[in-house]
Amino acid sequence: MNYQWYPGHMTKARRAMQEDIKLIDLIIELVDARIPQSSRNPDIDELGRNKARLVLLNKSDLADPACNRAWTAWFQEKGIKALEINAQTGQGLKAIQGAVQEVCKEKIERDRRRGILNRPVRAMVAGIPNVGKSTFINSFAGKACTKTGNKPGVTKGKQWIRLNKGLELLDTPGILWPKFEDQSVGMKLAFIGSMNDEIIIMDELAIDLIAYLQEWYPSLLQERYSLAGGETPVQVLEAAAEKRKCYKKGGEPDLSRAAQLVTDDFRSGRLGRISLERPGTGNV
Structure with a gap:
């Protein structure tokens, strides 16, 4: 069976991310814990190479616990902090704030040296469709979040969600998805339900x-x-x-x-x- 999946326009999505990434300090990347490699944004390493990184292994409750630990260690070896979460239940979300402070430590200290105090970390949430990005944002933000409006120099329509004094999320549409040459990637996406069953x-x-x-x-x-x-x-x-x-x-x-x-x-x-x-x- 041949697996193909193109739920959007790749060029437009990549251009949008290139613009948005200039505005942020941190990329929070959601992946499916059952297929952490195949569910990653393909261009995220290149586009985000100068930004702090945090990977969230979502739906970790469905994945093999030993594999979750192995993937967390694997990302750590790559210099990327990774956490296990379940966005639907809220499991693991409490650890995110501390992880943000950890991975953005250099940025926070640099701001302090410049006399910039209490400036929140600005983060973008990236993830392919159906990986749980919207569920994560809603669960992590909760009812207390407030949209702070358009900031100077920010393209009209982009909104910042202030989660707390230390963290803001850039609220943008879904950013990237994979165009795969390797059919096994498509097969695994089909296994977890990320492709339309009607075409399978x-x-x-x-x-x-x-x-x-x-x-x-x-x-x-x-x-x-x-x-x-x-x-x-x-x-x-x-x-x-x-x-x-x-x-x-x-x-x-x-x-x-x-x-x-x-x-x-x-x-x-x-x-x-x-x-x-x-x-x-x-x-x-």
């Missing part, structure tokens, strides 16, 4: 997902669908159909319905905490 052949997607799970998380499959082990992906779908009573007329297992159920079980976390990427191992 769900039976094939589920087969690919099951093959990965059989390699890395066989016990989770066996427990969920009462498997003995050693089944082919199609046999796993048949077992899932049997378990969930998915039958066609005549009593045959409905593999298409079973494919959707298996995929939904993974996406929702009902299968367990699963990561699709590990530092240094390449793609699934």
